[in-house]
Amino acid sequence: MEVLGERPPAIQRWLLCVMLFLFITSVHSFYLPGVAPQDFVKGDLLKVKVNKLTSTRTQLPYSYYSLPYCKPEKIVDSAENLGEVLRGDRIENSPYVFKMREPQMCNVVCHITLDAKLAKEFKEKIDDEYRVNMILDNLPLVVPYKRPDIDSLVYQHGVPVGLKSHFGESKEEKYFIYNHLTFTVKFHKDEETNAARIVGFEVKPFSAKHEYEGKWDGKKRLTTCDPHAKRTITSSDSPQEVEDKEEIIFTYDVDFKESEVKWASRWDTYLLMADDQIHWFSIVNSLMIVLFLSGMVAMIMLRTLYRDISKYNQLETQEEAQEETGWKLVHGDVFRPPTNSDLLCVYVGTGVQFFGMILVTMIFAALGFLSPSNRGGLMTAMLLLWAFMGLFAGYAAARLYKMFKGTEWKKITLRTAFTFPGIVFAIFFVLNALIWGEKSSGAVPFGTMFALVFLWFGISVPLVFVGSYVGFRKPAIEDPVKTNKIPRQIPEQAWYMNPVFSILIGGILPFGAVFIELFFILTSIWLHQFYYIFGFLLLVLVILIITCAEITVVLCYFQLCSEDYLWWWRSYLTSGSSALYLFLYAAFYFFTKLDITKPVSGVLYFGYMLIASYSFFVLTGTIGFYACFWFTRLIYSSVKID
Structure with missing residues (x-):
């Protein structure tokens, strides 16, 4: 294992310069000339x-x-x-x-x-x-x-x-x-x-x-x-x-x-060009339904868990536990590192980066910094915040990687810095080539492409390395229970606990939390209307976080009760599968609401919606993973295990 020393002063100076650059460019993007009254x-x-x-x-x-x-x-x-x-x-x-x-x-x-x-x-x-x-x-x-x-x-x-x-x-x-x-x-x-x-x-x-x-x-x-x-x-x-x-x-x-x-x-x-009353009614209606469902799920889970933990601890004290059952039975395997754990670390780190960008952007927008009068401010802020949040991406990926007993922290850092942005940039480059072929002003010029590459390589990648460096120096996260050397056999599962079925079912509720708001977002993007109710959008984001966390925890609990301890990837994919429904809804919107006839325009639409769905997958998957991670550590640290 590499020995990591103290952070050199050069890194501190570089970090200070990057922070100053981001602050200046952010202020410039928020306050454009012409926004003040004249x-x-x-x-x-x-x-x-x-x-x-x-x-x-x-x-x-x-x-x-x-x-x-x-x-x-x-x-x-x-x-x-x-x-x-x-x-x-x-x-x-x-x-x-x-x-x-x-x-x-x-x-x-x-x-x-x-x-x-x-x-x-x-x-x-x-x-x-x-x-x-x-x-x-x-x-x-x-x-x-x-x-x-x-x-x-x-x-x-x-x-x-x-x-x-x-x-x-x-x-x-x-x-x-x-x-x-x-x-x-x-x-x-x-x-x-x-x-x-x-x-x-x-x-x-x-x-x-x-x-x-x-x-x-x-x-x-x-x-x-x-x-x-x-x-x-x-x-x-x-x-x-x-x-x-x-x-x-x-x-x-x-x-x-x-x-x-x-x-x-x-x-x-x-x-107020859109049907404002319908917008408000739809959001409130969706909000009430999702809150009601979330409340019921949370109540059932809390009562069931409380009963389980009380029963397990009571049996231990009375020395009556002849044989363990349910989720306690797999305590020796539940924290066994998953297959392809490196890729999981990469996607969790990327999800943290994306979550930080979305959360800060929504807060700025809800406070009025990114109003429609500030053309391009929203996208500029998102790109700058994405670069800055690379610090947290590297930290989260390195912490998880070290918990999985990984030693090559530079390798995982490079994959975190390049996997998601590389895929998105490749799709974007192909789409930009198509736009350029149509001689449209929407084609990104060389200078702007260079600025994007600079944000990626000059700011985001170094910050991912700094975050990973700091995260890997910290002590590894301790598991609440010991892991057995030999993995136990997983019994045959019922049809409804099939991984594909449970993953697809798990994505429905998070998508249901956002699909009405998604209609207005797609309308503002593709029908050239203004989107401005960022306060409601922030509320929808909170509801999305709650629903992703709760549906993943519930399905993870059912999985552990059926003695299936392979929860790591499934927790990520359960809530992340909502991205599939988002892409299907985008296809439905294309054929029912848009009047696009040119093949190039259709390719552009589905290309950009593929990027949006991929980003949504990373965001929701990370939320579900961390909810399940917290849940499993909580329940296994709450029962007495010999």
Whole structure:
């Protein structure tokens, strides 16, 4: 066995530098420029920024200027954090510039003439229902519309590129582009200072075939839309068709409306787009059912265990125990190291790392640090926390490895640092190659890929080694009972105690604790809606921990009572099998809720959901394992054994 000395001062200095780096980058990701309120007075310039083109049909984002839209004199990229780049956000300046509280009518942005290639590109984006995303003072652009089933207005993110429709007496469907945008900027005015803050950014798109006299020179007055005659576009009587050699003139109006909504509440409109009442009712309903089931299971287990321990201890004191029965019978084998114990140590350590990341992220989100207004903040925080939690992954893996009488701590450390991230990175790399092949802005650029590799190799891997070093220096965990040299034979088990059956049954309850919330999470990811009830999500995480622990402990107890002492791996797989149900539900969601037609988009969906399910397996499996580990040590240390 290696002799481990004191920690060198160099490691302490390195740890301090890493902690400082993580703190600075975390603060930068939490507090982005533009999140703080900004006051505007009349006449101040308001610069509209453009973001990616998105579609729920393809899930492939594209840069705004991938289509021949009007461009400013110089395109400038806004500063992006790691999370924004991974999400495919490409925020750039635009030629749309307003003056605060000064309405404008029929502003001409630019004039283009389509050729066959450009017309084809527009038609493809219209077929795939792409929407243009814009931002003003950190507020996304929304299109208000009225749904027939509810009284209030509903908002959709972004402007459609165009529409495909019949027009007039034509029987053939034609493509039309939205080339006139009527913006409405809502502001809340401070009566004392006369300054105002922007609290809403809405638009109504129109398709209009603009007309003018003579030859276009950039200064012509439009006959269809004239600010001097106070005439603007109010309907699409003569829409702009998308065809070869068609001239398209892009125009816009802007109006300013005073609003009673305060700056602190301006995101409420965006966050209440989903059916909020259904969300709350579903979560509370699920919560009550799971709590009720958990309470019953806990009560039954406590009463049964108390009776077992009392009976065993009473028989020992009266010297009446002629033959041991039940779970006490296997006390000499229950702590025997499992087969492939190294891999179990690796996955338990990885699960601890993932649990720490999820827990801290949920707490930050519930406190409001990771609101939707902070684009990319959630993903950036998760990646940084993942790297930092490598310290606890190495510690947990090394402690368990030493308990199993392992001696090669560096080997187990390397496997902990590379197994799970390596598999996820390989899947991610293949998916990124597919996105890159589609020339989508969602493809992660080389610089960002290098940053991810640096987080992995430069921070996570060294921290796993430090955690493992510290964990292996500590004394090994002592078993409460001695292990026999010769393993006893396991009797034939009943059909319902078959490992496959009990593992699959064990995953149902943890999945039931989260599947309603899972629907809203999938909707926010794949249908481009905001997710914001992080307080409830934290509560669901607590319920998930309780249900994983209880179902694993119950099934472990039944297994030990039937004299089967191979509980190590089964405890991990019992709660971890809920990941299988998560993936099956993701497949069900794909075929029932999404309208994805491209094969590449389908591969991306199932690839990312495979990563999510794999992560869920590691998280829930570790929770179940530690619950069972604590349970077995507790019950065997509570009875008297010769």
